[in-house]
Amino acid sequence: MLTRPVLDVRALSKRFGGLQASDRIDLEVVSGETHAIIGPNGAGKTTLIGQLAGDLRPDDGVIRFMDRDVTRLDAPSRSQLGLARSFQITSIFPELSALDNAALAVQAHRGSSFRFWRPAREERALREPAQKALESVGLGARREVAAANLAHGEQRQLEIAMALATEPRLLLLDEPVAGMGLDESQRMVRFLATLKGRITIVLVEHDMDAVFTLADRISVMVYGRIIATGPPAEVRGNVEVRRAYLGEDAC
Amino acid sequence: MSWALVLEQTLNGLQFGVMLFLMAAGLTLVFGIMNLVNLAHGSLYMVGAYLAAAFAQWSGSFVLGLALALPATLLVGIGVEVIALRTLYERDHLDQVLATFGLILFFNELISIVWGRAAIYTSVPPILGGHFRILPGVPYPTYRAGIIVVGILVSVLLWCLVTRTRLGMRIRAGASNRTMVSALGVNVRLLYTLVFGLGAALAGLAGAMAGPIYAVQPGMGEAILIQVFVVIVIGGIGSIRGAMVGAIVVGMADTLGRAFLKPMLATVISPPAADKAGPALASMLIYLLMAAVLFFRPEGLFPARSRS
Amino acid sequence: MTADRRRDVIVAVGGVLLALVPPIAALTDQPFYLDLFRRMMIFAIAAVSLDLILGYGGMVSFGHAAYLGIGAYAVGIPAYHGITNGFVQLGLAVAASALVALVIGAISLRTSGVYFIMITLAFAQMLYYLGISLETYGGDNGMRLAARSRFGGPIDLAQPSTFYYLVLAILVLLLVAGRRLVASRFGMVVRAAKANEPRARAIGFSTARYKLTAFVMAGATAGLAGALLANQTEYLTPDFMHWTRSGEIMFMVILGGMGSLFGPVIGAVALLLLEDVLSAMTAHWQIILGPILILVVLFAKRGLFGLLAGARVD
Numbered sequence: 001m002l003t004r005p006v007l008d009v010r011a012l013s014k015r016f017g018g019l020q021a022s023d024r025i026d027l028e029v030v031s032g033e034t035h036a037i038i039g040p041n042g043a044g045k046t047t048l049i050g051q052l053a054g055d056l057r058p059d060d061g062v063i064r065f066m067d068r069d070v071t072r073l074d075a076p077s078r079s080q081l082g083l084a085r086s087f088q089i090t091s092i093f094p095e096l097s098a099l100d101n102a103a104l105a106v107q108a109h110r111g112s113s114f115r116f117w118r119p120a121r122e123e124r125a126l127r128e129p130a131q132k133a134l135e136s137v138g139l140g141a142r143r144e145v146a147a148a149n150l151a152h153g154e155q156r157q158l159e160i161a162m163a164l165a166t167e168p169r170l171l172l173l174d175e176p177v178a179g180m181g182l183d184e185s186q187r188m189v190r191f192l193a194t195l196k197g198r199i200t201i202v203l204v205e206h207d208m209d210a211v212f213t214l215a216d217r218i219s220v221m222v223y224g225r226i227i228a229t230g231p232p233a234e235v236r237g238n239v240e241v242r243r244a245y246l247g248e249d250a251c
Numbered sequence: 252m253s254w255a256l257v258l259e260q261t262l263n264g265l266q267f268g269v270m271l272f273l274m275a276a277g278l279t280l281v282f283g284i285m286n287l288v289n290l291a292h293g294s295l296y297m298v299g300a301y302l303a304a305a306f307a308q309w310s311g312s313f314v315l316g317l318a319l320a321l322p323a324t325l326l327v328g329i330g331v332e333v334i335a336l337r338t339l340y341e342r343d344h345l346d347q348v349l350a351t352f353g354l355i356l357f358f359n360e361l362i363s364i365v366w367g368r369a370a371i372y373t374s375v376p377p378i379l380g381g382h383f384r385i386l387p388g389v390p391y392p393t394y395r396a397g398i399i400v401v402g403i404l405v406s407v408l409l410w411c412l413v414t415r416t417r418l419g420m421r422i423r424a425g426a427s428n429r430t431m432v433s434a435l436g437v438n439v440r441l442l443y444t445l446v447f448g449l450g451a452a453l454a455g456l457a458g459a460m461a462g463p464i465y466a467v468q469p470g471m472g473e474a475i476l477i478q479v480f481v482v483i484v485i486g487g488i489g490s491i492r493g494a495m496v497g498a499i500v501v502g503m504a505d506t507l508g509r510a511f512l513k514p515m516l517a518t519v520i521s522p523p524a525a526d527k528a529g530p531a532l533a534s535m536l537i538y539l540l541m542a543a544v545l546f547f548r549p550e551g552l553f554p555a556r557s558r559s
Numbered sequence: 560m561t562a563d564r565r566r567d568v569i570v571a572v573g574g575v576l577l578a579l580v581p582p583i584a585a586l587t588d589q590p591f592y593l594d595l596f597r598r599m600m601i602f603a604i605a606a607v608s609l610d611l612i613l614g615y616g617g618m619v620s621f622g623h624a625a626y627l628g629i630g631a632y633a634v635g636i637p638a639y640h641g642i643t644n645g646f647v648q649l650g651l652a653v654a655a656s657a658l659v660a661l662v663i664g665a666i667s668l669r670t671s672g673v674y675f676i677m678i679t680l681a682f683a684q685m686l687y688y689l690g691i692s693l694e695t696y697g698g699d700n701g702m703r704l705a706a707r708s709r710f711g712g713p714i715d716l717a718q719p720s721t722f723y724y725l726v727l728a729i730l731v732l733l734l735v736a737g738r739r740l741v742a743s744r745f746g747m748v749v750r751a752a753k754a755n756e757p758r759a760r761a762i763g764f765s766t767a768r769y770k771l772t773a774f775v776m777a778g779a780t781a782g783l784a785g786a787l788l789a790n791q792t793e794y795l796t797p798d799f800m801h802w803t804r805s806g807e808i809m810f811m812v813i814l815g816g817m818g819s820l821f822g823p824v825i826g827a828v829a830l831l832l833l834e835d836v837l838s839a840m841t842a843h844w845q846i847i848l849g850p851i852l853i854l855v856v857l858f859a860k861r862g863l864f865g866l867l868a869g870a871r872v873d
Contacts, residue, residue: 053761079763087761093754104751107744108763114772119742166762288673338857344673345619349813350856352806357849364843477684477802480677488673531692538685542666545678549669 004067006031006170006200007052012061014047021047022058023224029170034192034201036211039221040244045204046088048221049174052202053085054078066169079108082169086159086176088204094148098139098158101147102130105165133165134158137191153184160191164199171201177210189213220244255389260510261503262385266395268502269402273457274475275482275494276409277450283489283555284422285443287336288344290351292479293472294358295331295451299324299458300467301362304373313376313463320459321452328451332444340443359469370468398460405456406495413491422446423555478505481541487551496552501537508536566868570734570821577727581720590719594791595835597723599828600730601787606811606823607733608780613809614818615741616773617753619676621805622663622683626656626778628690628800630785635795636696638705645708645716649786656782657775659686664774668767683802690797701796704789716790726787730824733780737820740776749773814855816862825863 009027013020021044029035039045050056052063054075063071070078093101103126107113110125120126134140137157142150147158156176163171176192177185189210195201196214205211211218212232219229222244228235235241278292302323307316335354339347375394382390413419421442424432433439458472465471482501486493513529520528544552577596584593605627612618633652637643667678691699707716716722740746751759752766759766789795798804807830815826833851837844859866 055757074765075757075760076763076765079761085761087758091755091758091761093751093758095754096751100747104747104759105762107747111744113744113748113764113769115744116746117739117743119739120744120747121742123744162762282673286673288676335853344676345613345813346856346860348619348621348676349806349809350853352803352810353849353852353856355803355849356845356852360843360846360849364846473802477681481681484674484677484681527694531689534688534692535685538681541678541681545666545669545674549674551674 004031005029005064006033006066007202008062008064008067009052010062010064012048012051012058012063014051014056014058014060016047020224022051022061025061025221025224025226027219027226027229029200029202031200032197033216034196034203034214036203036205036215036218037221038205038208038211038218042223043221044224045221046174047224049085049088049172049204052172053083076108079166079168082167083172084163084166084168084170085172086156086163086174088174088178090152090155090159092147092155092158092162095146097144098134098147098150098154098161099127099130099143101158102133102161102165103127105133105162106130109166130165133161136164137161138187153180153188156180156184156188157191160188169200171195171199173201173203173205175205176203177205177207185210255386256510258385258389259391260507262391262399263395263510264503264506265499266398266402266502267506268499269399270457270461270475271479271482271502272402272495272498273405273453274479275486275498276491277453278479279483279486279489279491279494280422280446281450282483284446285340287340288347288351289336290348290476291331291354291358291472292450292454293474293476294355295324295328295454295472296458296461296475297358297362297467297469297472298327299455300462300471301366301371301458302455303459304371304462304467305366307373307462313373313379317456317459321455324455324458325448325452328455329444329448331451332447336447355473358472363469368469370466371462373462373467375463394463401456401460405453409491418445478537481537483551484541485544485551487554489555490551490553493551493553493555500540504540505533505537508533512536562868566819566821566864569864569868573821573824574731577730578724581723585720593719593723595831596828597719597726598788598791599831600723600726600824601784601791602808602811602831603824603827604726604730604733604787605781605784605808606815606827607730607737607820608777608784609808610812610817610820610823611737611740611749611780612770612773612777613812614820614822615746615753616749616770618668618770618774620667620679620774620777621676621802621809622679622681622686623777623781623808624802624804625663625683625686625800626660626781627785627788627804627808628686628795628797629656629659630782630787631789631795631799632690632696632785633782634708634786634789635702635704638708639696639702641705643706643709645710645714648708649783652782652786653779656785657779660775660778661771664771664778668770668774680802680805683800683805687797687800687802690800697796699797701794701798704793704795707790707793708786722790729783729787734820734824741820745769745772810852810855813860814862816864817860819862819864819868822862822864825867829863 005028007029009025012022012025014022025048037045047056051058054073058071062069065078065083066081068081070081106126106129107120131143134143137160139154139157139161142154147155150158160176177188180188185207192214203214215232217230218232218235219226220235220241227240227244228238274292274296278289281287281289299320303316303320306319307313310316339350379394379397381393383393385391413422421432421437478501482494482497485500486497512533513525516529517525580596581593584590609623612620630652633655634648637648637651663682667675670678696702714721714725748764748769752770756766785799788799811826811830812823814830815824816822834848837847
């Protein structure tokens with residue numbers, strides 16, 4: 001291993017009553033890598049994301065991020081360390097404008113928010129990076145639109161913009177192209193491809209085109225376990241993986 | 252402080268706990284299944300008390316009064332549910348709180364119009380009057396013992412209903428996952444009305460039994476309602492078991508606290524100071540208890556699984 | 560005219576009208592109205608403070624009246640013991656309310672939803688019972704205020720219009736500060752936490768501390784209102800803290816328009832006017848008020864300010 005992994009997960013386990021949602025998961029993501037996690041429905045990808053993001057407490061195991069043990073840290077603390085995420089079901093601030101949404105993400109990482117007098121909207125230190133983040137995902141012209149009034153695809157873009165605005169070390173994307181039409185998802189994939197190498201990305205997706213275009217490595221999850229990890233070509237040819245996907249349209 | 256006194260107060264605590272449980276069971280089911288914050292639950296208690304007093308006076312029999320008050324309160328409850336509460340199920344908690352608050356004002360005033368604002372005093376029926384001896388030298392009011400017995404009976408019945416019948420199964424399912432229940436084709440509307448009616452009947456029973464020992468007056472529902480909230484918060488929303496545990500805990504803590512905190516304090520600090528601090532602390536005791544429980548378990552002691 | 564402009568105009572007009580009440584009351588020889596509007600403004604201060612946490616923060620605190628009571632007793636108890644310095648009393652009112660809000664908030668904000676409502680209600684009731692148990696200070700009968708707060712110099716609360724303008728000044732300052740607050744960095748976090756708390760946490764805000772701070776600020780401001788209320792009624796009772804009071808204040812916020820700061824002012828005026836009119840009609844006015852409140856909740860959620868000023872642009 002030439003570089004220390006950005007994300008190092010060991011023996012992560014989580015149980016819900018009778019269901020073992022995460023079963024001793026090991027995962028390593030190195031700097032600059034785009035690592036996709038795929039698997040049939042019910043494989044436990046959402047639970048895994050939840051534990052990585054800090055929404056769920058694992059029963060067992062360790063999560064190391066940037067060489068720090070973050071297993072017990074809550075979501076805001078992980079964000080402060082540089083872990084940004086997008087949500088599977090679009091999660092934004094609906095009544096605020098797109099620019100406000102992004103500016104809030106900037107604000108969380110720039111200085112104290114115990115400021116009570118100066119209007120936040122007048123702070124260039126917040127507006128300018130927010131504007132840049134919006135432009136980078138292609139939403140520059142839509143900055144004054146209330147987030148609730150954006151098209152579905154634009155809202156997904158806003159999610160990414162907010163994540164990027166926090167200047168993260170790791171981007172955790174939960175089905176970024178979910179619910180998008182063909183054009184929109186291709187645009188999103190092209191955009192994500194521009195991030196490759198510059199930012200470390202962990203990507204959960206069902207859309208195989210997106211996965212095979214973007215991923216440097218793929219981990220396949222079935223019934224809470226990772227059954228294969230490797231470059232796309234290797235995973236494609238893996239017998240167990242084929243068996244897991246038999247009956248689904250995939251590879 | 253004699254053992255007889257301790258025993259008597261413990262039984263009183265149990266009796267109070269029973270009343271709290273009757274109220275809490277209905278309320279927690281309504282919270283758990285319909286996700287409805289109903290501040291007017293106390294009003295049903297009040298309606299039960301007034302109807303029981305009225306029927307008792309009209310018929311000359313306490314038992315008949317109680318027997319009539321139960322279905323009457325049930326009807327009032329169902330009426331309220333159908334007319335006023337159905338629109339609230341889809342609304343957020345703030346709306347429910349405010350709307351049911353309006354209902355409280357309405358009911359309190361309605362009661363004062365019909366019966367006046369002064370408290371009504373009903374007397375314990377002769378067959379249940381007097382004391383009986385639990386232990387030699389320890390008399391206990393028969394009526395209060397009767398309440399405890401009724402409470403235990405109702406708890407057993409409720410437990411059977413919830414764990415042994417199909418309705419109960421649907422109730423439990425609804426408490427842990429509402430959307431699933433309706434997706435499975437259960438007539439949700441009817442279920443809701445039944446659950447609400449059940450809660451109303453239980454509250455009415457509590458109110459009817461309360462008449463002879465507590466003052467019957469407008470606003471009586473709210474005083475006990477807040478204590479019922481404490482019970483539910485401690486026990487966990489949606490859980491009958493939690494309501495039972497919470498009710499006993501709160502009933503005991505409140506009763507024993509009021510009886511013994513002052514003398515207990517007097518052993519550590521000066522009697523005049525204990526005289527002042529004792530009652531004050533006793534009235535705050537159950538809230539402090541609630542705060543303590545919440546500190547360690549914000550979801551209460553036995554929360555039903557989270558609903559969607 | 561844009562919605563923003565309309566709002567500003569309405570606020571300005573409102574302010575002018577309020578300022579004109581004392582001279583008009585003097586001219587028409589109706590001192591009762593000066594008293595009434597002053598009372599409305601005091602409740603408006605409490606309602607505005609609740610709007611901060613309810614309308615902007617999404618915290619349904621059903622125990623806000625507790626701080627009214629604390630503020631009132633912070634004036635009453637010192638006055639009983641001969642301390643009538645207004646600055647000391649106000650300071651005590653604000654400090655005590657803030658401290659209590661800190662404790663209650665720290666415990667209650669660990670929960671949310673239905674639990675939060677019930678817990679804030681329960682804590683307020685606890686304080687109510689505490690007030691009742693204070694035999695020295697009147698118990699459940701309450702007590703007369705020994706003497707009004709003294710501020711020295713030209714501010715003499717015995718002069719009705721002086722007192723009136725003091726309250727008006729505080730209300731105006733509160734609205735100005737509140738406007739700034741909700742637009743500030745702090746205000747944006749609180750609003751974000753209401754709009755989508757998981758999102759706010761995911762971008763790095765530990766929302767709990769901001770919510771608690773807002774909760775304390777609101778409590779302290781309501782304490783200030785309580786101190787003024789004691790001077791207004793010259794009588795204080797634990798009833799100030801009764802949970803039905805909390806419900807009333809909440810209604811003022813909703814009736815006027817939640818999340819608008821000025822709306823609650825209109826709401827306070829409207830509700831107290833309504834109560835005044837109804838109680839003149841019948842002793843059983845609550846039986847009319849109750850259903851009115853229900854109807855408002857069901858059909859007029861945006862409140863009066865929303866109706867007057869049009870759709871709110873954030």
